[in-house]
Amino acid sequence: xxxxxxxxxxxxxxxxxxxxxxxxxxxxxxxxxxxxxxxxxxxxxxxxxxxxxxxxxxxxxxxxxxxxxxxxxxxx
Amino acid sequence: xxxxxxxxxxxxxxxxxxxxxxxxxxxxxxxxxxxxxxxxxxxxxxxxxxxxxxxxxxxxxxxxxxxxxxxxxxxx
Amino acid sequence: xxxxxxxxxxxxxxxxxxxxxxxxxxxxxxxxxxxxxxxxxxxxxxxxxxxxxxxxxxxxxxxxxxxxxxxxxxxxxxxxxxxxxxxxxxxxxxxxxxxxxxxxxxxxxxxxxxxxxxxxxxxxxxxx
Amino acid sequence: xxxxxxxxxxxxxxxxxxxxxxxxxxxxxxxxxxxxxxxxxxxxxxxxxxxxxxxxxxxxxxxxxxxxxxxxxxxxxxxxxxxxxxxxxxxxxxxxxxxxxxxxxxxxxxxxxxxxxxxxxxxxxxxx
Numbered sequence: 001x002x003x004x005x006x007x008x009x010x011x012x013x014x015x016x017x018x019x020x021x022x023x024x025x026x027x028x029x030x031x032x033x034x035x036x037x038x039x040x041x042x043x044x045x046x047x048x049x050x051x052x053x054x055x056x057x058x059x060x061x062x063x064x065x066x067x068x069x070x071x072x073x074x075x076x
Numbered sequence: 077x078x079x080x081x082x083x084x085x086x087x088x089x090x091x092x093x094x095x096x097x098x099x100x101x102x103x104x105x106x107x108x109x110x111x112x113x114x115x116x117x118x119x120x121x122x123x124x125x126x127x128x129x130x131x132x133x134x135x136x137x138x139x140x141x142x143x144x145x146x147x148x149x150x151x152x
Numbered sequence: 153x154x155x156x157x158x159x160x161x162x163x164x165x166x167x168x169x170x171x172x173x174x175x176x177x178x179x180x181x182x183x184x185x186x187x188x189x190x191x192x193x194x195x196x197x198x199x200x201x202x203x204x205x206x207x208x209x210x211x212x213x214x215x216x217x218x219x220x221x222x223x224x225x226x227x228x229x230x231x232x233x234x235x236x237x238x239x240x241x242x243x244x245x246x247x248x249x250x251x252x253x254x255x256x257x258x259x260x261x262x263x264x265x266x267x268x269x270x271x272x273x274x275x276x277x278x279x280x
Numbered sequence: 281x282x283x284x285x286x287x288x289x290x291x292x293x294x295x296x297x298x299x300x301x302x303x304x305x306x307x308x309x310x311x312x313x314x315x316x317x318x319x320x321x322x323x324x325x326x327x328x329x330x331x332x333x334x335x336x337x338x339x340x341x342x343x344x345x346x347x348x349x350x351x352x353x354x355x356x357x358x359x360x361x362x363x364x365x366x367x368x369x370x371x372x373x374x375x376x377x378x379x380x381x382x383x384x385x386x387x388x389x390x391x392x393x394x395x396x397x398x399x400x401x402x403x404x405x406x407x408x
Contacts, residue, residue, distance in 0.1 A: 008331055009401035049399070052334035068331055068399070075330070075359060075400025076312050076371050076391060084203055085273035125271070128206035144203055144271070151202070151231060151272025152184050152243050152263060174316035174366050181309040187378065188302035238302050250315065252391060260384050 001026065003033065004066050011046060011069040030067055031057040046071055077102065079109065080142050087122060087145040106143055107133040122147055153219045154226045157208050161234040164241045171248065172225055178252035180259050184243035186236050195276055197237040203271035207231075214265045222258040224249040231272060242274070281347045282354045285336050289362040292369045299376065300353055306380035308387050312371035314364050323404055325365040331399035335359075342393045350386040352377040359400060370402070 003024050007015045015038055024033050030048035034041055034057075048057050050064035061067070079100050083091045091114055100109050106124035110117055124133050126140035137143070154172060169179060186198050215227055226248040236242045245262065249255040266272070282300060297307060314326050343355055354376040364370045373390065377383040394400070 006331065008399065009329060009403060049331075049334055052331075052337045054338075068334065070331065070399050071401065073397065073399055074395070074402045075328070075335075075398055076395045082203065084271065085201060085275060125203075125206055128203075128209045130210075144206065146203065146271050147273065149269065149271055150267070150274045151200070151207075151270055152267045169311070171313070171367055176367075177313050177315040179309075179311040179313060179369075181307075181311075182380065183297070183307040183309075184380070185299070185305050185307060187305040239299055239304075241307075252310065252312070256384070256388050263380060 001063075003061060003064060005033070005037070006066065006068040008068065008070055010071045015041070015069065024061060026060060026062055028061050029058045030055065030061070030069075033061070033067060034069065077139075079137060079140060081109065081113070082142065082144040084144065084146055086147045091117070091145065100137060102136060102138055104137050105134045106131065106137070106145075109137070109143060110145065153215065153224055155212065155215045156226075156228050157211055158228075158230045159202055159204050159207070159233050160230060161232070164230050164232050164244050166244060167228060167246075169246075175250050176225055176248045177250050178255045179246060179248050180252070180255040181244070181246045182259055182263065183241045184263075185241050186238050188238045190276065193276065195238060197235055197240075198242065198274045198276055199235050200231070200233045200242055200272060200274050202231065202233055202273075204233075206271050210270050211266075214262060214269070218258050218261050218265075222249075222254040222261070224254055224258050227258070227262075281343065281352055283340065283343045284354075284356050285339055286356075286358045287330055287332050287335070287361050288358060289360070292358050292360050292372050294372060295356060295374075297374075303378050304353055304376045305378050306383045307374060307376050308380070308383040309372070309374045310387055310391065311369045312391075313369050314366050316366045318404065321404065323366060325363055325368075326370065326402045326404055327363050328359070328361045328370055328400060328402050330359065330361055330401070332361075334399050338398050339394075342390060342397070346386050346389050346393075350377075350382040350389070352382055352386050355386070355390075 004021045012018050047070045049068040080097045088094050123146045125144040228246040230244040232242050247255040247259045352375050356374040358372040360370050375383040375387045
């Protein structure tokens with residue numbers, strides 16, 4: 001399976017892409033997928049979302065199609 | 077001296093006037109002036125103002141020119 | 153703090169937003185609208201009256217007191233008088249401030265004080 | 281509760297007030313405006329971006345949760361994206377309710393949640 005990764009705001013500059021698609025397993029987690037892509041990534045300040053829902057970095061991907069990397073929000 | 081008495085909202089129907097001018101002394105109070113005019117007046121639910129400032133019913137009139145009788149307010 | 157108080161017998165027209173500085177971050181506006189049901193009776197509208205000279209004085213004092221607690225840059229206050237049909241506004245207040253919290257606290261407290269301390273009255277008795 | 285969420289790259293145009301019933305007694309509107317000074321630096325504006333599909337979903341859930349606590353009849357939410365110059369609005373929210381307290385509590389809590397939980401970001405780095 002594959003999953004599309006979206007990086008927003010500062011995460012885009014940190015990771016160097018705004019969207020990319022990678023291979024993965026259902027047992028992968030946001031953390032394993034992102035660290036495979038960028039082994040030095042620092043995830044502490046970032047949140048993950050699967051198909052538009054916040055999840056922990058260690059939730060299994062399941063059949064999610066979209067993984068988003070979200071810096072602290074600042075709308076309004 | 078004389079003072080102009082203004083009655084607003086329900087006070088206007090209670091007292092039967094919206095404005096009237098009466099004779100008084102500086103030592104009079106809103107209570108004495110109003111009770112002289114309407115001896116049966118029930119003042120408990122009403123507030124008095126002299127020259128646009130809330131006062132107690134027993135404050136001396138001093139040199140006030142305008143006494144207002146104010147039912148509970150309900151603006152907005 | 154710039155303050156403008158208007159009483160009008162005509163329908164309230166909301167003034168265009170005019171920012172007094174480049175430091176305004178929040179504009180909070182309240183419209184009080186006459187509702188059909190008030191205390192279980194069906195209304196066509198409400199009649200408003202004010203002791204206008206005193207209302208201005210009392211409002212100005214409340215603006216100053218609230219402004220010292222919750223600094224705001226501008227307050228625009230418009231109250232309609234006379235007959236106000238259901239669905240039309242009897243009150244408009246706009247508060248401008250740098251940060252939203254001041255505008256919220258100012259406006260909420262102002263409306264509470266308006267309803268308890270400013271000589272304005274509504275009555276359901278007189279139609280248009 | 282009727283809810284409308286709009287994201288727009290164009291300047292925010294405040295929609296005309298459209299009362300869904302004769303029981304609306306309060307309309308509360310908030311405009312968030314870009315300020316010149318933010319954390320001591322002088323800005324010309326801010327750049328906004330959103331993860332729009334997720335932002336809609338998260339906002340809708342917050343509307344529902346807040347609406348169950350503070351019943352309101354209508355929420356209109358508009359967030360501007362892209363470059364927003366100083367003095368222009370990045371955010372507009374209108375809340376309609378029968379009584380003002382519900383609109384105040386709903387709107388205040390909504391903006392707090394917006395700023396902590398909805399995937400929208402501002403940055404001062406990119407000009408027009």
